[in-house]
Structures are given as structure tokens and as C-alpha cells.
Amino acid sequence: MNYAFTHEFAAQADEADPLRSYRERFHIPQHNGEDTVYFTGNSLGLQPKSAREVIDQELNDWAKYGVEGHFEAKHPWFSYHEMFAGPLSKIVGAKETEVAAMNGLTTNLHLLMVSFYRPEGSRYKILCEGKAFPSDQYALQSQVEFHGYDADDAIIELYPREGEHTIRTEDVLAKIEEHRDEIALIMIGGVNYYTGQVWDMKTITKAGHVAGAMVGWDLAHAAGNIPLQLHDWDVDFAAWCSYKYMNSGPGSVSGVFVHEKHCTDKDIKRFAGWWGHNKDERFKMEKRFDPMPTAEAWQLSNAPVFAMAPHKASLDIFSELDMSKLRTKSEKLTGYLEFVVDQISANSENVNFEIITPRDMNQRGCQLSILCHGQGKALFDHLSKNGVIADWREPNVIRIAPVPLYNSFEDVYRFGKILEEAV
Known part of the structure; x- marks a missing residue:
């Protein structure tokens, strides 16, 4: 051009x-x-004009049906979150069974690290970018300390070369090789919030797996911004927010990706909740947790419908494109x-x-x-x-x-x- x-x-x-x-x-x-010249969609996306109508629909159904809205509402609340699997899977390059909308971003990162940061023996370190977004820094620090490690020792940070602003993929690969027997988890922001750099997620994920590590991505600045192929890249897990490029309102619901190879592993460690239980057996109220064979198994609670409604308004637009x-x-x-x-x-x-x-x-x-x-x-x-x-x-x-x-x-x-x- x-x-x-x-x-x-x-x-x-x-x-x-x-x-x-x-x-x-x-x-x-x-x-x-x-x-205005609104150039901060990387912090908070604009409001879809349809958002008010979508929220009003749920308010009206609440007034009309009360508790019966879980099954009688136009979009039944019992399964409300399920309508997001299709559009989200296209945005992040996944199978519908590998994605779920739930919670907030950092909450989801913690829940996923319960499953995918499993330090053992000499393999206990986490590789991340230096000066990551503060919430990621705090999450990683608290995770390693929860497992009894010193964060200064257990967290390996990546920095640009002297005089440069972004990190070269070759330097990431070299750092993985240097610590190949120590790294339990690689977790990096897929698009760096400060510089806007997009990481080579495919290459880094493959290198991490060769070294024996799990690999996850914080896609807060990537989802809805760049094309992603999480399933094909063999990413273990990822999480993102929906209030930036996905225009779903301040603090709106997060999304998660869990690769199908993990979704079908019922023995994987996780924090469990009612809405992650086999939905066909959910209301039998039985004692033992039976995880769904999808990313929904990492859900804890039922859908926050009013918070999710603006997300629906935005994803309806994304579904057209x-x-x-x-x-x-x-x-x-x-x-x-x-x-x-x-x-x-x-x-x-x-x-x-x-x-x-x-x-x-x-x-x-x-x-x-x-x-x-x-x-x-x-x-x-x-x-x-x-x-x-x-x-x-x-x-x-x-x-x-x-x-x-x-x-x-x-x-x-x-x-x-x-x-x-x-x-």
C-alpha cells in the first residue's frame, strides 16, 4: 500500500x-x-451498540422467569457459557471443546498453573519475560512461593540485548536450552503489553516441549488482535481477557484454552468446582468430582450472566468475520x-x-x-x-x-x- x-x-x-x-x-x-481518536483498544475496547440490548434481554428474563430463567430464558443461564465456545475457538485457533469463558484473567492463570506448574526435583523453575505485566509477575511469584521456592531463584526472566527493546526468539531458545533440565513451566505474554512485540509462540512452545516443560501463554493482548492457532501449535494452556480487543466491558469475563490431550486426562491435578463436573450428572449432587472431558472441567461456578452478556454482544460481531x-x-x-x-x-x-x-x-x-x-x-x-x-x-x-x-x-x-x- x-x-x-x-x-x-x-x-x-x-x-x-x-x-x-x-x-x-x-x-x-x-x-x-x-x-475522539480512540487508540486505546489495547486497554479497553469500545462498547458495541448492541450491548445494552443483550443485557436488557437477561434483565427482562430475570424479571419474567425468576429462577426458571436457568432453563426458560431466551438464552438459558444453565448453559449460557456454552454459546461462547464456537466464536472463541475461531478467534484463538482451537477446538470448541478446548475453550471456555469463565472468571477473570489472573484467576484463570492461577487455576491453570495448579494443573500445569507441577515442580518436582530439579525441575521447578518458570521461564517468563522480564518486566512482565505486574499481575503476571505477582501470579508467578506467588505460585513458586506456594510450592516452597524462592522466587529470585525459581523464576528465570528474559530481557532484550543491550541497546534493544524487544527479545529475539534465538535468545529465548538459547535460554530454554541453558536451563532445559530445570524448567517446569514456560509462561509468557503472547503479545508484550509494553512494546507490542508478538512472540513466536509456535517455535517457543515446541522448544519448551523438547526440553520437557509445560508451555502456557497469557493472551491478554493477543486474543482478538492477531491470528492464533493454539491447538496446532500444541500449546498446553492459555488464558486471556475479553475487555481489550474483544470489547466486552471493563473487567469482563476471561477465557481459557486447554489442549485436548489434557482435557481428556481425568487424573490431572486441578482445583475443582461444581460447574466443572460432568453436566449430565451435575444435579445428582454426588460426592466424587467427575471432570468434563473439555476445558469446562476447569470451571468452578455457574456463569455470571450479566457480566457475560456484553461478551456475547461482541462475539456476535466477531462471528461475522x-x-x-x-x-x-x-x-x-x-x-x-x-x-x-x-x-x-x-x-x-x-x-x-x-x-x-x-x-x-x-x-x-x-x-x-x-x-x-x-x-x-x-x-x-x-x-x-x-x-x-x-x-x-x-x-x-x-x-x-x-x-x-x-x-x-x-x-x-x-x-x-x-x-x-x-x-
Whole structure:
């Protein structure tokens, strides 16, 4: 695509965009009576306009049926979570039996690590990225300490080479080989929240298995953002949130993936709950836990219907699309953003914008992280005051993510003009 930093180019690109109509299905926050340039779908996706109707449906069914809504509601609450298996399996590249919607992200990571972090003898260490998202850091630290290990010893962290911002796959593989007899678990964020780097999940998973380790992924910034093939990559487990690229509302329900080879293992250690029990026998209230042969076996409780309703609204939209179509637009849209930022940086004497997200499209999703050399938070504040909703990370990084479902090329152009004015 031959980019140009002009309004004419942006307008023509939007006109040719086959997904342009999806923008109309989301509420865009306003600034001085106009749409904001909303580039924080990597933190909280926008609200589908259908969300209110979906929530109202459940409220109305609650009023109409009371407890009988578990079986009489339009979408019976007893099996409410089951409707998510189909769309989620397509988004993450799994079989329907390998996915389930439940709980929150960190809760699910803990539940999954009960099963997949099983330290024994000299194999007790966890390999993760350095400066992982804090919740992941705390989860890993508490898991190793729960098993009686010292976190400084039991957690192996990966860092970029000196002078680089992202981690090379070859360095990950070398670290796995170095500690091949010590690693019990590899757990990394599939897309790094800070840099936007996409990890080579297929290659790393294979190397981890060769070394004898379990491999899991936190896909908070990956699910709904990039194409995934968790089943084919032979990933052991994964978890993600739904409030970022899947637009399901603040703190909305998480999702999990458990490979079928583990789903059918009834003897695997886990924390059990009623809703993970064989649903055909569930109401017999028997004493012994009989796990379902699916990812649902890791469920503890019945579905939080009102929290899941917005998730349904978003997944109904995703069900109309193939991830490859979203990916095609994402590459063009983020490529245009990269072009615009480079143009402004090259033409300015006062600022140097360094994009620390990989330039290789195969190593990034929607997000670009921009290191603003010579600039402080005043630059970010100027963007905010002029209708750009982005994300600031100390000391001087701006994270921006043009989401293909609702962002446009004109959004990128408008952002560029505001940024140009600021510098």
C-alpha cells in the first residue's frame, strides 16, 4: 500500500475498506462534539451498540422467569457459557471443546498453573519475560512461593540485548536450552503489553516441549488482535481477557484454552468446582468430582450472566468475520500509523520518535509503542486535550493501537495532524 500523509489518501483508503461499516456498530467517545481518536483498544475496547440490548434481554428474563430463567430464558443461564465456545475457538485457533469463558484473567492463570506448574526435583523453575505485566509477575511469584521456592531463584526472566527493546526468539531458545533440565513451566505474554512485540509462540512452545516443560501463554493482548492457532501449535494452556480487543466491558469475563490431550486426562491435578463436573450428572449432587472431558472441567461456578452478556454482544460481531480479514486491515492501518509517525519525526527538528515495536508485521499486532526522545508528558497531555485517547507509560512512551473493527485511516490522519502540531 502506497501511503500518503494527506486527508485525501485517508478518505480513499476508508472508502475502499470492506470493514468500514463495523465502526458504526460501536459507541465512539466524543470530544467537543466530534469522535475522539480512540487508540486505546489495547486497554479497553469500545462498547458495541448492541450491548445494552443483550443485557436488557437477561434483565427482562430475570424479571419474567425468576429462577426458571436457568432453563426458560431466551438464552438459558444453565448453559449460557456454552454459546461462547464456537466464536472463541475461531478467534484463538482451537477446538470448541478446548475453550471456555469463565472468571477473570489472573484467576484463570492461577487455576491453570495448579494443573500445569507441577515442580518436582530439579525441575521447578518458570521461564517468563522480564518486566512482565505486574499481575503476571505477582501470579508467578506467588505460585513458586506456594510450592516452597524462592522466587529470585525459581523464576528465570528474559530481557532484550543491550541497546534493544524487544527479545529475539534465538535468545529465548538459547535460554530454554541453558536451563532445559530445570524448567517446569514456560509462561509468557503472547503479545508484550509494553512494546507490542508478538512472540513466536509456535517455535517457543515446541522448544519448551523438547526440553520437557509445560508451555502456557497469557493472551491478554493477543486474543482478538492477531491470528492464533493454539491447538496446532500444541500449546498446553492459555488464558486471556475479553475487555481489550474483544470489547466486552471493563473487567469482563476471561477465557481459557486447554489442549485436548489434557482435557481428556481425568487424573490431572486441578482445583475443582461444581460447574466443572460432568453436566449430565451435575444435579445428582454426588460426592466424587467427575471432570468434563473439555476445558469446562476447569470451571468452578455457574456463569455470571450479566457480566457475560456484553461478551456475547461482541462475539456476535466477531462471528461475522474471519480473523484473517481483521488482520489484513490491521496490517494496513498500523502500517499507515507507522508511516505517519516516521514522516513527522523526520520532518521535525525538535523531536525524535523511535518506534520500539518491531517493524516486521509478523512480530506485531495493532499496537505501536513510541519512545518520544526529548519529550515529556506535556506532549501526551496535548494529544489528550485535542481529542486523542492514547496511553502513556513512564518515562516517555506512548502506546497507541488502531483497532481494525472500529478505527479508520482518517483516525490515523487526524492523530498525525495533532501530533505534528504538538511538536
